[in-house]
Amino acid sequence: MSLQPYPEYKDSGVAWLGEVPAHWQILQSRRMFAVRSEPARTTDKMLTASQKYGVLYQSDFVEREGRRVVEVILGVENLKHVEPDDFIISMRSFQGGIEWCRLEGSTSFHYVMLKPIKHVVPVFFSYLLKSQSYIQALRRTTDLIRDGQELRFSNFAQVPLPAIPEDEQYAIADFLEYETSKIDALIAEQEKLIALLAEKRQAVISHAVTKGLNPDAPMKDSGIAWLGEVPAHWTITRLKFVAAVQTGIAKGKDNQGKETISVPYLRVANVQDGFLALDDISTIEIEPEQLNRYRLQPGDVLMNEGGDFDKLGRGAVWHGEIEDCIHQNHVFAVRPHSIEAAWLNQITSSQYAQFYFMSRSKQSTNLASISSSNIMELPILMPPFDERDAIVAFVKAEQARLDALSIEAEQAINLLKERRSALISAAVTGKIDVRHWQPEANAA
Incomplete structure (x- = not known):
């Protein structure tokens, strides 16, 4: 598509319009x-x-x-x-x-x-x-x-x-309706791709942590209806036997007259699905002795207690990114002692864990929450250590590959949106002349 400017322009005297076609009024x-x-x-x-x-x-x-x-x-x-x-x-x-x-x-x-x-x-x-x-x-x-x-x-x-002649306004609108619909269709394709990649990402995690990497491994009934068969040599335990679940501190406690310190405070908004968003960290006033009780430790697996359905149980591994950081009561800190944090994090990111969280949660309209006692009863699949290590490495590599494709799609969307915005601004301010534009001959 090659569009030319109008044959003659004038200064509009208006900063946001700049030069406009000579026959336009302001x-x-x-x-x-x-x-x-x-x-x-x-x-x-x-x-x-x-x-x-x-x-x-x-x-x-x-x-x-x-x-x-x-x-x-x-x-x-x-x-x-x-x-x-x-x-x-x-x-x-x-x-x-x-x-x-x-x-x-x-x-x-x-x-x-x-x-x-x-x-x-x-x-x-x-x-x-x-x-x-x-x-x-x-x-x-x-x-x-x-x-x-x-x-x-x-x-x-x-x-x-x-103030533009009405027939010209209609011509510009027809042009923009046609061209932006094509751009919107391309954006929709990229958004569909991102959704498919997210589904694939979830499927990769869920299959790897419930079926393993060997397609020929003998299987056994897990004894859990919604989990199905698992490799015969894997064991199944409960979260409470391999980790401790620490609840956080509630904001709003009256500390009047008490000695307090100000510390960073992790909220639900900071705990995303597989990563931590640490660009906006709140602080809270607590008593000094509370710091040791609620301080996060490297290797803690953070999990959200509730919120929107998609927030329930989502989490990431804490690597000590912020010194002396504590967490609110709506974020659980799961502290492994007989399991690797990376394996536990992949378990809690799987579809079977999400199903468990939803089935044990208290729900209202679009909201859900789960108690620490129910979190502790989460079934944990335990392959041998070497196999857990291999699965973690495989999933990380697949996630990186899928995330790279998703980033490419996001970048394509951003470019398309920029193109859409620039095209609209150019047309409505008279920087391109579309009065004689016609849709493509082969357009449906």
Whole structure:
């Protein structure tokens, strides 16, 4: 695809637009949009503005996300009516731009509704008002991120907009619809690949730690229905016989009048699946004698006590990355004494361990937690030491290979997203001329 610039440009006088095609006009935003201040109607359905899905009915958002949103309990007189082709500003979070609404309904007072007045083709402005160049210009009108200000119509009105012939707006929108759909399809392919690699990664761990590396090894019934057969020469024990489970300290204890020290404090958010995220570490005030009790030791296997289903039991090995670091009560420190930390970590990362954790957990809507007593009853497969060592090495090598492929796919996604963003900004600011663009002849 080779696109040329317009034949003639002029200085727009607007920093975020730069030079624009000579026939474009630049207008104040308030001449193109006005605030819709109509109160909600009794027949209005509640809307949710989402960067991921755009504007949709709240019930549809809940269905797609599989989780509830905070329901508005205000009377209808405190809600705002929205018409199709309005644009919605989230006053508290506009980093994704301004959303185009194609539905009739109502929203809370946390949103500003913009109704088009003139020179507005909604589908074109759905791209312009979410372009990075426009978002950056809007961001410069407020210190929202620093001091908690809310974005209001007065901020929107500070950013001039291009007024473009309507047929040209439609042409640009058609071009972007076509080209971004192709890019989105490529992104979806890479995301599917990443999901498949994650499944493969999980399968590699689970097969290796339950079946071993020798496909010809004689098998026996494990005696555990959901575990099935295991190599005949392996033994099965319980976690409590090969490791101790240490619970952490709860935050919020009243230490008034007591001598305290400040120490690093590991939270659930720091314990990811197979690695530790240590870029944001909290601290906590504790009594000096508590440090020895809760201090993490190299070789501890950290496991999350609960949270979202995908957080239950996930963990990683602690290698002493931070001196005198303790852990919160929602993170277990499993301290091996008759088993290697690396083997135990692979066990707890396997599908059979995840199944065990879920089956023994207390569950509510999308949340689960497991007690230390149930953790201690986890069945632990025990091949001979040399075999455990070989399995750990094999799994690490396979994980490294799969992770490298996943990183490549992530990099491809980032490049595609950059390409998508640059293409949108170039088109909506007139840096490329697509007035005579036609889709590819062989396009379906």
